[in-house]
Amino acid sequence: MRQVRKVPFSVAFGIVWLAAMIFIAFFADMLRPYGITAMDLRARLSLPGNPAHFLGTDELGRDVLSRLVQSIRVSFTIAFGATIISAVFGTALGFAAAKFRGVIEQFVLMLADFQAALPFLVMALAVLAFFGSSMPLLIGLMGFYGWERYARIARGLAISASAQGYASAVVQLGATPARVYMRHILPNVASTLIVSMTLTFPEIILMESGLSFLGLGVQPPESSLGNMVGFGREYLTRAPWIMLAPAFVIMMTTLSISLVGDWLRDKLDPTLR
Incomplete structure (x- = not known):
């Protein structure tokens, strides 16, 4: 109980929000009240609060809540x-x-210096415009964002760990380099890499959102x-809920990950204990 009380309210809120988002992503098919392409033209641009459409509908009468649930899963x-x-790559x-x-x-x-100096968004736009957009390509392309951070961190920590006694001891016992790095060095540097992942995750969400906003990310009907x-920006004055609902989720998700990531960094950093 004492450990729970030490968690700041903002961090606890971030954990709860992220847990809710993960739950929605896993059980999206069960939580969606309608199909994402199901149209009700008689109820198009309905206001939020409607019993049949809690978050309203878009210009084609599609349920915003259903599409939001599916969007959380995809993003x-x-x-x-x-x-x-x-x-993994970095x-x-x-x-x-x-x-x-x-x-x-x-x-x-x-390579890390080249990646850091490369305007990734411009490169992503060029690749998606040339090859077309698909889910595997989008995931693979986004996977090359930020790998240089992991490479630099892993290199520095591995060099430091290799100079310590435990790494030298297992080498003297005949352990292979793969075993030394995967069974001994990686567990000791994993906390730092996990914190780095919490910093990269929201950046990738924002990057994917930007590409999809420009029409080169996830393609309809997905x-x-x-x-x-x-799609909601064209109806911002007439039906702002179409755009505000996903924008709010993006904002709260990135904020929650940042809060939890900062908290994890402070908790896992031995120099701050």
Whole structure:
């Protein structure tokens, strides 16, 4: 109980919000009152609070709540998949740079510098405009966002851990490099990498929302948070709820992840204990 009381109210709220979003993403099919393409032209642009359409309807009479639930699932799927790809790819390159040093280390650092200097949004727009938009391509493309952070962090922490006694001890016992890094070094640096993931996750949500807003992200009839904001901007004066509902979810989700991420960083950082 004492540990629960130490959690700030803002962090507790963020945890509850994220738990609710994850629950919605997992059980979206059960929570949607209507299909995302089901139209009721007699109820188009209905105000929120309608018993049949709690969050109102859009210009085609589609239920905003149903589309919002599906959008949360799609956006979270893209952000989670892309974050995992980015973390795994960047951490693997960072460990490779720490293990082999020399030319390989310089090559990885050069790639990281190039990635950091590259305007990712412009590159993403070019790739999606040329190859077209699909869910696997979008997840893979977003997965290359921010990997250089993981590479730099993993490299520095792996070099530091390798110089400590426990890593040298298991090497002397005959452990392979893969076992040393995966079973001994990775668990000791995982907390820092997890905190980095909480920083990348909301950025990917905002990136996907921006691409969908520009029409190069998730394509109809599928729906995402950015997709809903993009379509709702044309009805901002007549039916603002179409745009405000997904925009509010984006804002609260990114804020919650940032609050929880900062709290985790303070909790897992041994220098602050």
